[in-house]
Amino acid sequence: MRIVDKIKDAQRENRTIFSFEYFPPKTDEGVENLFERMDRMVMHQPAFCDITWGAGGSTSDLTLEIVNKMQNMICVESMMHLTCTNMPVSKLDFALGNVKANGVQNILALRGDPPHGQDKFVQVEDGFSCALDLVKHIRKKYGGYFGITVAGYPEAHPDVISGDAATQEAYEKDLAYLKEKVDAGGDFIITQLFYDTDLFLRFVNDCREIGITCPIVPGIMPINNYKGFLRMTGFCKTKIPADITAALEPIKDNDEAVRSFGVHLGTEMCKKILASGINAVHLYTLNMEKSAIAILQNLGLIDISQVRRSLPWRPPTNVRRTREDVRPIFWANRPKSYISRTTAWDQYPSGRWGDSRSPAYGALTDYQFLRRRSRNKKIQEEWVVPLSSVEDIAEKFANYCAGKLKSFPWSELEGLQLETKKINSELVKINKDGFLTINSQPAVNGEKSDSPAVGWGGPGGYVYQKAYVEFFCSPEKLEKLIRKAEEFPSLTYIAVNSVGETKSNVGPGDVNAVTWGVFPAKEVIQPTVVDPISFMSWKDEAFQGWEDEWASLYKAKDDPAKKILLEIKESYYLVSLVDNDYIGGDLFAFFSGI
């Protein structure tokens, strides 16, 4: 979606939106950390996030990689900065084509800083000399596909600032140039950072005077530390109001106090700006989380206790996936794996899984997303311990369900889902009994759609779930379970072992909606299903977990733990079990006595 449409929707609905800007980290570990941080921050539902283009194009490959993953794996509407520095048209088009192919729809078109080591911007051969030409090029070549953002300078572009401030003439010339960028196809404006809110408001006013009517979004950079603040404002020739200097001077060596003042200042600036009628703030996070989140909390724009899920899983933002609103439950704890394995689909199911599901899941090896060092480290600590029996393994599973372990070989996420806590004592019990659960949800019978633990879709509706549990168990346990299931007609199951031997009491095409919601003036939304065909694709990934995610982390080739884990992989069944009676059923009562 083009960001300007999100801003306009919010204007119509009287909502305030916010966004986060990041830059490409210098190390692999930094990139991994950035994605984890972004993943957390995106839970607060920014309207979009953006990633800068390295000065002189130095990080361009990394920027492409990051923006594509932001859009498709983090599932946030993403904007890529693009500059003319060192970029002939062919390179620009490579970058634009690449992100377009990945469903990214938003570009911040900039001239860019001078190439590394130079003082002045230099036009490269076959390149552009200014953002205006870049805007024109994008519009001409890509029509309306891209949302184009342009930069506005409340104090004029640093290049035209000499001494304390730009001359009025230089400022006006800069404004006129901004209008040209908008007229050439810029959808809306994000401003350079500033600390004098009045200057910003005057700038907005001046824009309106000369006929710039598009949204103008203030760029807010929370002060995180004193030296960084000086460096950044020096580089950008940003005016610092005297009271800010005065407030910082006595605390400049106390990082904690500076940050705290930064949050206070950012909050006050935003309050004043929002009060003026502007409905969006853009936060230059410098890849840091706390100050940005604190400012938004102060403004009442995010509320950690409130549910803001539009679906039980985070909906995709890739322009080609936006109609997707049904998924199998199997990948609930591995959403990135799911996205990766379905990227080749040319259509996604909407409304019903049965109608338009794509048939083939990508191969397991396609699953390469996050560099997984930190996750593996946690699993190494928590799971790679001496194991001498199946009971030891059941104990680990039980401990995870009890919340005693944070990592889990079958999950990309950290810790348990909130809703799982409703049933974790039951889960602990069945795990100890040898039903090693890797996925579950409690039954929900018409809870309000804004309930914190299980709600989604916004207020005014009711949500439902069928109780679900997915586990590994031995063939002997499975046999007992199947016999007992005959007395529980509301139970449906699919069981399969690693070589594909299957036992099931549902038809091969039966698709079971296990999560659904009823909302005013809408058709029933059923975002999560259990279906045998997807299950058969999933099972390879699930069985592989024993080896790739766990056994392989033991160093010694002949570690007895490794042997037990691989034996389980070879001999156990993976079982998907639904209690279809979400009103009167009791899934865990079924397990007692098996």
Add this chain to the structure above:
Amino acid sequence: MRIVDKIKDAQRENRTIFSFEYFPPKTDEGVENLFERMDRMVMHQPAFCDITWGAGGSTSDLTLEIVNKMQNMICVESMMHLTCTNMPVSKLDFALGNVKANGVQNILALRGDPPHGQDKFVQVEDGFSCALDLVKHIRKKYGGYFGITVAGYPEAHPDVISGDAATQEAYEKDLAYLKEKVDAGGDFIITQLFYDTDLFLRFVNDCREIGITCPIVPGIMPINNYKGFLRMTGFCKTKIPADITAALEPIKDNDEAVRSFGVHLGTEMCKKILASGINAVHLYTLNMEKSAIAILQNLGLIDISQVRRSLPWRPPTNVRRTREDVRPIFWANRPKSYISRTTAWDQYPSGRWGDSRSPAYGALTDYQFLRRRSRNKKIQEEWVVPLSSVEDIAEKFANYCAGKLKSFPWSELEGLQLETKKINSELVKINKDGFLTINSQPAVNGEKSDSPAVGWGGPGGYVYQKAYVEFFCSPEKLEKLIRKAEEFPSLTYIAVNSVGETKSNVGPGDVNAVTWGVFPAKEVIQPTVVDPISFMSWKDEAFQGWEDEWASLYKAKDDPAKKILLEIKESYYLVSLVDNDYIGGDLFAFFSGI
């Protein structure tokens, strides 16, 4: 669906099925009565119904018309008899092409009786001399589209019977010919009528002996009156066991007693046949209802108190409509009108209305189905009475809701739906207050899917409804209603007057599922929706009701009633109102005090 597949499904699921045969009545009124009777009988869910081809092709046009309406308007899987009598291939193909175009998929292929006034069958030029050639022709020309049924003669074909019975040689020759018909493409066999059950069982056995493996369905003709029985059995040279003759002789002049014996005999014959392992009975109804229904009740094959609805509305059987499982609520009381206005659709929504709804409803004038004399007669009696005020009209509506009137200008059905009775006292009240209701349903919050009043879809599930009411009201009442609705956020409405002025609090594309069901191992089924686009097509039909279905029935051009009715048509709004809170809402509380 080909009938043989229904029989085989039933065999697999250990179910017994039944079917009804009719013949084309001689008068228009007879045809109208037949459809009403068939409509009632089809509620008991026969596997199929069939209609005979007139002797000598005399009723062929009417047979085509009837079978097409059976399939598409009565919505029962229908089979057409087709004979070779007086039928050159071109005529046969016209008939086959015509029913194929109408989605009929089953043909009973017969040689047919001799042409009228002749003793012996005569092959017509360019026609066929036997059923075998007709079977071959249908298979060759239409591939697997048609299910083909062939006739079996437990006592051999009457043509080869001389004296008391066919010779063994003639009987065996007849059997061999039957095998040829099956081998040439006949899917299954329906037998000629018989009254000696042992003969039938021997026939089945003999068929199996010579390698006929397809289903064999006994044709049972309940004895309805003595003379008819003698005529039919004489014509068909049917053997009558001595005990039947003995039982009929003393009661032959007492029609009531004969019918009662006929039901008893039919029941006993069927019991014996079903006990032998056959799972289908075909009833020659002779267009009569009671004996056939009584036999099926005796056999426990139908249970009037039990719900057998697979969806809230009767699902279509036309092969091109079988995936249709969502409809707007507006035509709930006019299902035939709905089918008529959507026959041109090339796809029907499945699972969701929003995804694949066809855009255009056929024009109102397309709506021509039943000859409507009898219905108009009832409306004439009940509704065409002196009216001098809007209050008189409100009184009529209230009386209908109270069950005091059987007919209703806006309904093709007779009387109120069972579920409406839950809310009829509330409906009476709001009608008296000037909200003239033409459609409604109560809220249902997770009742069992086999509940008699509101259940559908078979056992094991839960069904839901949002409370719905659709009515005409004056612009003044509408204004009050809209003001009051602001305090009831769960209410959504669409209102429109005859010239198309609209007031609504939902978006133009908002589709509201108002009936849905949750079943084991299935996606949520949502068969009834309220959507603004369909509503706009429906409103013309609804407003036209005031004139075409009511005012026009007043003879006198200047009848004051006519004037009032037309004034309402011109000035009132039609309002569709949903209470989206099916758990805690109270739609009728909303009306109190408006």
